[in-house]
Amino acid sequence: MGVRRTGAADSRTRILDAAEALFADRGYEASSTARIAGRAQVPKGLVFHYFPQKIDVLVALVDERTFVEDPPDEPAEAVPGDPAGTLSRLAGRLPLRASPAMRRILFREADTHRSVRDRLGHLNRALFLRARRALEIALPGARGDQARLEAAAATFAAVLIYQENLAGLTGQHLDPDAVADLITRAF
Incomplete structure (x- = not known):
């Protein structure tokens, strides 16, 4: 058996x-x-x-091969006073588990299949929350500027999720460290 x-x-x-x-x-x-x-x-x-x-x-495929690890209460990659390094470490420890092929599937099929769209939304939201929490720790004085924190976290989450598709479409590879530096210069 x-x-x-x-x-x-x-x-x-x-x-x-x-x-x-x-x-x-x-x-x-x-x-x-x-x-x-x-x-x-x-x-x-x-x-x-x-x-x-x-x-x-x-x-x-979507249920079994795409997920985001639950973040700890205090992200290990977050270092007070180092927002760019915090985002770089977050990118290096990317909690998204989805192969490049699964990322292409998610984006390709999200427009026509609700379950795929829902999963892509969930993945984006989970990464956004993790990035926002890490930035709150890295930038303790910025907590009063929630709009800017949310914009930075949303931008970073979108880049992390979309980077594989960009590389597949254009051959362009984004440097997560450069993206982290660019995003955190707004603070």
Whole structure:
């Protein structure tokens, strides 16, 4: 029985791996379940065994392969008086867990699939809250300027989430340290 579970888990994982690659490359609509099965090297019926509808594959990918770690009460990367360093360390310890392919899927499919849009919104909000809390610690005197703190945190969160897509679209890579320095110069 244990061998069968391992095989089943392996098949399901191969299906998700294949779907992730295809959805990132071609998009959800252009990736048929037959193509997913072929790439995963499983019978098409097995795709439907694990995922009754194609949308269930997308939902499983988003649910299982994108998340933000819960931040500690006091972010370890936050150092009072060092806002740029704080954001740089936050970028280096990026709590977002999503492959570059999953990030492309999130942005590509957010307009047409509510579950993807909701997950992207959740990821953005979690990163925003973490960046804002880190900046509050790094800039204790700025707590009275919530609008500026929120703008800085929102900008940084957007850059962290979007950077993989920018690199894929333009080949341009953003230096998180330069972005952190630019953002914190407003304080």
